[in-house]
């Protein structure tokens with residue numbers, strides 16, 4: 001039998017080397033292209049080589065998961081896949097198809113950054129970048145959602161929501177995701193209005209599985225709270241274990257997805273995007289979504305996963321520190337992301353160093369918000385330091401003991417998900433059809449009616 005564990009280690013080695021190479025190029029100031037590393041901004045060729053290694057590592061892990069899944073299916077015919085494994089399939093299918101866009105982009109940028117070709121097609125580069133970049137944020141989101149659906153119910157003494165709905169949410173997120181990339185290009189030139197309209201529509205479709213998640217999770221909370229004796233309209237809320245960091249952190253993360261998702265709908269609406277694009281609003285949006293919804297969930301995971309891996313246990317003292325850390329992080333994010341949203345609405349540009357534009361009154365109106373942003377950032381730094389301390393402590397110094405890997409069970413008598421949900425071949429065909437619908441026409445248009453290409457540009 002093929003050794004999947006070895007393949008995963010190979011993947012890990014590739015990703016580690018790739019990340020190190022990318023980090024070194026950034027630290028040497030040879031890659032001043034930021035997270036959105038599309039052309040015409042250019043980095044050192046080794047930056048792109050590091051990214052290629054990273055993608056190879058991701059592919060090794062993808063194939064490991066696919067092989068494991070098919071072995072499991074063969075050995076358990078007629079049985080639905082366990083929920084966490086189903087989420088893993090969704091995440092890695094999305095990883096694989098998302099990374100195709102970035103691979104093509106990076107391979108074309110290597111000769112360009114080496115000076116072997118003079119120019120590159122900027123629109124194709126940006127489009128391939130967002131094909132990947134947008135899917136990436138949803139890969140993080142899907143991982144966080146797997147914990148919301150499968151782990152959090154167990155932590156509160158409840159059961160997970162209907163398995164069919166959960167699997168349907170995963171399938172929809174995988175199929176509908178990649179075209180969302182275009183909502184980052186709403187103000188880009190060279191894309192016809194009808195294509196942009198199609199994309200606004202496709203991108204709003206992703207809100208459907210997100211709303212299904214909100215409904216399902218609140219139903220799980222209410223059921224668990226009522227089972228614990230919560231009465232009246234909202235009495236069940238009080239019964240939830242608010243003092244348990246393993247619950248508190250992902251719960252605040254979920255609540256943050258309400259403004260995060262609402263902000264996303266603003267961003268993805270054509271007219272509203274004209275107001276907020278390239279302002280600090282977008283930076284605020286991704287701090288609420290990534291910094292709160294995703295990262296806080298990952299923080300919460302640490303408080304049971306690290307002791308589980310290290311064969312130790314979470315002490316009451318460490319739990320208390322975790323709660324304090326969660327509160328510091330929440331206040332920091334609310335201050336920082338809140339003021340970024342407000343300053344962005346007043347026109348404060350992102351990716352720009354401080355200036356008052358000759359003491360222009362508009363620019364001066366941003367300054368109070370920038371102070372609050374700084375205060376939030378200080379709290380976030382403290383939060384991160386506590387988190388690093390907590391992980392080290394739980395890994396090496398916490399008392400020895402057993403920690404459970406919490407996985408919720410279905411409600412008594414609940415029907416398992418129907419077997420059609422396992423038809424990954426079909427979901428992939430649908431994914432490819434949606435990608436083709438979204439990308440074939442605009443990319444052909446960018447290539448056939450290509451504007452003059454751009455040479456590599458370094459801003460600093």
Ligand code: HEM
Pocket residue numbers: 035036137138140141183184203206207210260261262263264265267268269273276277278282285286289290293294
């Ligand atoms: C309801 C779902 C969401 C929608 C409709 C949405 C929509 C958008 C749009 C349209 C933009 C581009 C704004 C612009 O530059 O003009 C954007 C930016 C961004 N979003 Fe979201 N978003 C959603 C959720 C999320 C989530 C869950 C994450 C992360 C986990 C996320 C991470 C980001 C990031 C990192 C950026 C900034 C990318 C950059 O540097 O330009 N978003 N979002």
Ligand SMILES: [Cu+2]
Pocket residue numbers: 133134137180181183184
């Ligand atoms: Cu996006």
